[in-house]
Amino acid sequence: MTQTAARLPAAERRSAIVRAALEVFGSGSYASSTTAEIARAAGVSEPIIYRHFASKRDLWCACVEQAWLQLQDRLARKSAALRNRSPLDAVDRSPWADPLLTNLWVQGVTEAADDEEIQRFLRAHVRAVHDYIAEGIRDLQEAGVVAADRDPGAEAWILIGGGLLRSFADRLGGVVRPGELAAIGRERRRWLTG
Numbered sequence: 001m002t003q004t005a006a007r008l009p010a011a012e013r014r015s016a017i018v019r020a021a022l023e024v025f026g027s028g029s030y031a032s033s034t035t036a037e038i039a040r041a042a043g044v045s046e047p048i049i050y051r052h053f054a055s056k057r058d059l060w061c062a063c064v065e066q067a068w069l070q071l072q073d074r075l076a077r078k079s080a081a082l083r084n085r086s087p088l089d090a091v092d093r094s095p096w097a098d099p100l101l102t103n104l105w106v107q108g109v110t111e112a113a114d115d116e117e118i119q120r121f122l123r124a125h126v127r128a129v130h131d132y133i134a135e136g137i138r139d140l141q142e143a144g145v146v147a148a149d150r151d152p153g154a155e156a157w158i159l160i161g162g163g164l165l166r167s168f169a170d171r172l173g174g175v176v177r178p179g180e181l182a183a184i185g186r187e188r189r190r191w192l193t194g
Contacts, residue, residue, distance in 0.1 A: 014062075018066050021063050022100065024037050024041055025063055030056075030110065033056075035050075035059070064101070065125075078095050079139070082193075085145075094185050096162060099167040099169075099171075105167070129160065130156045131156075134152040137150070137152035137156060137192075138152045165184075
């Protein structure tokens, strides 16, 4: 007797596919990741993927959105810790410690040269991330956590640049020496908080 996977509601199945795709895209590249590999990882057939996503590109975009939601959660926790004046060790870990989102961005930049839809999506997405971070910095300024003379827009781009550096370190290895990312984080925090 063969066992079949339990039938999940559409929203749960879609989420399971995105989780599997995050693992596949996160450990490889957009170009090398196949929908067949993602289907195996999700425990579904390839046609099931295409019931939920029109294309591999649409699935990748859903992964970027999911990775962004995960980063938003880490940013919110870090902001709350800063507002509560928690000890530095409670907020020392960078929200970019998991470089999944920025790794996906690097994949997207690679594909954007040949794919105008990815280019448009990524341009809007990165701008939305910037605006969210800048607004968070403004909120921290109002709470007296971030120095009032810091430019939230510029600081948001610097924080995004730090995330991309973390992604380079993750993908290339040896670019950033041990301890340098933590030192950068400490210096950025010192600068922001005055």
